[in-house]
Amino acid sequence: MSCWETFTDYALRSVGIGAKLLPKADFTLCQQFTLIGSGLIWNVYFAALALLFGFFLANALALARIAHSPFIRKPAEWFVFIFRGSPLFIQFFLAYEMLVLLPRTGINLFGITIVTSWLTKAWAGALIVLFLNTAAYSAEIFYGALRSIPKGDLEAAEAYGLTGWHKFRRIQWPTMLRLAWPSYTNEAIFLFQSTTLVFFSGFPAFSQQGDALYYANYFADKTFNPFIPYPIVAFYFVILTLGVIWLFGRINRHLNRHLPQNSRSKIRLRPQLIR
Amino acid sequence: MFAACADPKAIEGLTWAMCYLTSGKHVDFYWSFVTVLALLAITAPVAMALGFGGAMAARSHITPIRWFGKAYTAMVRGVPDIVYFLFFVIALDQGIEYLNHLRVCEDLSQPVFRGLEFHVCPEAKVPPASASPFVNQLYGFGLAVITFAIVFGAFVANVIFGAMQAVPRAQLETGEAYGMSQRQVFRRILVPQMWTYALPGLTNLWMILIKATPLLFLLSVKDIVYYARELGGTKTQAYDYPHPDWRLFYFLGLLVFYLAMTKISEIVLTRISNRLSKGQATAAGEAMRKAAI
């Protein structure tokens, strides 16, 4: 079987397109690269959607954390503490164990049946956990950035007559985003890495459709040799990380476009608020 | 443990619960918490040392050492730590035995790697085949500490390298103006001043280290996750204490343990941070100065 045939068979295997069965013999490098690469689709899916949804929740949480009313502030603080204070591994496990307890037939609310069985599938359940998790971490980053907005900026805004929502939308929020962006880039990188835990704790794989690490595990198990598949995963993740750094760097440049060259913040791995 | 527990199937209620929670396996479970704490206590300083070395190497004037340092600090940037854990331990174990093989074995004519099998002479086995299970566990624990320390040392190296860069250039120049050599500037000014910049990052790393411990079971250490899974699973009549699936409760217990660890760490580290910020020309130090007036 040529490498091209392998590619057509397995490139989309992780989403159920292509050959039905996983390779059972040979285990060539081509097979390993293709299948593990195919699993990467799930890593990107989880990370991209969790980051997207998490961004909005994180903004809301950061605002709740600087609120004066304890009824708004306290719940946000607890949410952040629980998700940042416990290992993601345990969060996945607990989430799965709790989600399977939901009634099979769905929940009956005022005559409308809400179907819940899809929640136990990795594509939904694990995504929810990752979404809440990244929201908590990002909220901490945004909160820190909100507190470090230079006082002068806010006074200047008030001098121009900006108040309330206007001040927030035109001054506070853009400044916060600009200050938080380097840390947020690190959060994104680490979220991508965390997605390898999805099929590793709690959530089971259906029809042998899993992420990159799942297939690496499969090959390590079949070839009894861990020294090839895991470095392949590492290789893919290095590329993925470079991609994330590039993309977030572009956005960073956009956020900093109004500043003079020498005072722009560069993206460096500054692990102060990473997970 | 107690006389009343001699026949577990005959007892019930509170006595059953008491006997169940003090069974040999549960005692092992409680000890595994100590294992995790011990791992944290040992790994943290080792990782610090490795990280410090890595950061120094990355700043070295000798090119190959600098490359090595840079490569080490870059190692964790792109690759999930779990991937390292999955093959590091076997590689490390084989590496140690291979070195030992070259040192103690008399007959070196046989290849060490035969296909997928790895062969060293019996004397080179670490730990020796006759070692007690305890020694084997200790060895496994040692391997886990080294693996954790290498991975987290790379994180530490990143933080310390950044902190060294962050020390204001003027402070170093002042030292030079006083006639200090490069070495003296490094030891007397750069390293003491660096800590205040490194602390936020190191604090955060400690939190990450705590949260990475559930992956210990990947390194063949019987940690709290291993026991929580093992004890929580459905137990049939083959066991002394049959019960349905209780994993949820065991894992909730672990969640509470980790949250408590985080809370305690936060309190202690805030204190350290306040002490280090005293008299520093940073925002935190300035705030303390103002508060004191």
Next chain:
Amino acid sequence: MKKLLLATVVLAMTAGFASAQVVRLATEGAYPPFNFINDKGEVAGFERELGDEICKRAALECTWTTNEWDSIIPNLQSGNYDAIIAGMSITDERSKVIAFSDNYYPPTASAYLAASADADIKTGVVAAQVSTIQAAYVAESGATLLEFPTPDETVAAVRNGEAVAVFADKDYLRPFADESNGALVFVGEDVAIGSGIGIGLRQSDTELKAKFDTAIKSMKADGSINALIDKNFGGKGLKF
């Protein structure tokens, strides 16, 4: 008196010398009644008793260790232990990389355990432990395979409705069916896969394999292996 003491010391030392070869046996410790960690925290079950008896007959000193199922073969090859006694079926795939002793348990019957008698095991969701021969069988059968890292989780998946059935060794599943008060039932025909369960060894360890084979043969010959099976499988296990 002194002489007697000396004699016993010498005897003890030579005895220690004779059994100097320590063989490390590995098992999974999560597959009752084959092997499990009992409430005292020790390895127990059919394979524990069998392994101890084999070592006695082969005059070997054996110690037990547990290892995750996932990495049980790489660690054998890396020399972290000398033999695997973990309910491991003898398959062609595995025989390529490790050697197996004579089987000490007949070719196992695998069975589907489901929550209802009319469960759809042909096309429905069937749970199995990852990287077992049963998982490979389900993947080929046309059913949707749901994989879990431990055997215990596969049964839990049927209980909570995630899977319609679990496919595993019948001997492992039987206690769950017996103790469920009819909530879990066997469905469909038993399936015979594999060629029995054997002790996994490094291919280069021919000497150890010979010793184990002899011990297993002698246990088969005098019926003690059947007695052990009877004792541990509640009289329902397969016999030689």
